[in-house]
Amino acid sequence: xxxxxxxxxxxxxxxxxxxxxxxxxxxxxxxxxxxxxxxxxxxxxxxxxxxxxxxxxxxxxxxxxxxxxxxxxxxxxxxxxxxxxxxxxxxxxxxxxxxxxxxxxxxxxxxxxxxxxxxxxxxxxxxxxxxxxxxxxxxxxxxxxxxxxxxxxxxxxxxxxxxxxxxxxxxxxxxxxxxxxxxxxxxxxxxxxxxxxxxx
Numbered sequence: 001x002x003x004x005x006x007x008x009x010x011x012x013x014x015x016x017x018x019x020x021x022x023x024x025x026x027x028x029x030x031x032x033x034x035x036x037x038x039x040x041x042x043x044x045x046x047x048x049x050x051x052x053x054x055x056x057x058x059x060x061x062x063x064x065x066x067x068x069x070x071x072x073x074x075x076x077x078x079x080x081x082x083x084x085x086x087x088x089x090x091x092x093x094x095x096x097x098x099x100x101x102x103x104x105x106x107x108x109x110x111x112x113x114x115x116x117x118x119x120x121x122x123x124x125x126x127x128x129x130x131x132x133x134x135x136x137x138x139x140x141x142x143x144x145x146x147x148x149x150x151x152x153x154x155x156x157x158x159x160x161x162x163x164x165x166x167x168x169x170x171x172x173x174x175x176x177x178x179x180x181x182x183x184x185x186x187x188x189x190x191x192x193x194x195x196x197x198x199x200x
Contacts, residue, residue, distance in 0.1 A: 014045045014052070014053065017043040017045050018039060018045060018049075018050055018060060018063075019060075019064055019067055021042035021043035022042075022061070022064050023067065025039060025042060026061065026109065027109045027110060028109075031057075031117075031118045034057075036050070039057075061119075062123075062127060064110065065110060065111070065115055066127065066130065066131070068106040068107070068110055068111055069111065069128075069130070070131060072111065072131070072132065073132060075096070076097065079092055080092045085148060086142035086145075086146055086148060089142075090140070090143060090193065091193065093135070093136075094189050094193075097165060097169065098172060098182045098185060099182070102173065102178055102182075108173060111132075112166065115127070133159065133162055136161060137155050137157075137158035140154045147198050149198055150197065150198045150199070151198075152196075164185075168188070
C-alpha cells in the first residue's frame with residue numbers, strides 16, 4: 001500500500017501545471033483578462049494547490065516570466081557557442097534576440113508585450129536581472145575584462161545597451177517589413193557596440 005501524502009501539501013506537479021497553463025493563457029490573453037479561475041480550470045488543480053505555491057496572480061505571472069526568460073537565455077546561449085570572444089557573443093545574442101522576438105510567442109506576448117506594464121519598472125528590473133539583463137551585464141563585463149570594450153561600469157553599460165535592443169525589438173514587431181527593420185536595428189546596435197570598443 002503506497003504511503004499517504006501528508007495532508008495540506010499539494011502534489012509536486014501542481015506548480016508545474018499552474019505555470020504551464022498560465023503561460024498558455026497569458027500568451028493568448030492580456031494579464032487583465034486572465035483570472036485565477038481561468039488558470040485553475042486550465043491547470044486542473046485546486047485553489048489550495050495554487051495558493052500553496054503562489055500568493056497572487058502576479059506571482060503566477062512572475063513564475064511564467066521566469067520560465068520564459070530562462071528558456072530564452074538558454075536558447076541565446078546555445079547560439080553563442082561558436083563565439084570568438086565575449087564581444088562576438090554579445091553581437092550573436094543581439095542578432096538571435098531580434099530574430100526570436102518575431103518567432104517566440106512567449107517573447108512577443110509576455111517578455112516584450114506585457115512584462116514591464118504588469119510588473120511596473122522596479123519589479124520588472126529585479127526580475128530581468130535574473131535573466132536577460134543579467135546575461136547582457138555578464139557579457140559586457142567579460143568583454144571589458146578581455147580588453148574588447150573600454151572599461152566602464154558594466155552594469156550601467158549593460159542596462160543602456162539593453163534599452164535600445166528592447167525598443168528595437170518592439171519596432172521589429174510593429175513593422176510592416178520586420179526583416180528590413182531588424183537589419184537596421186541590428187546595424188545601429190552594432191555601431192553602438194563599436195563605439196564602446198577599447199582603443200586598439
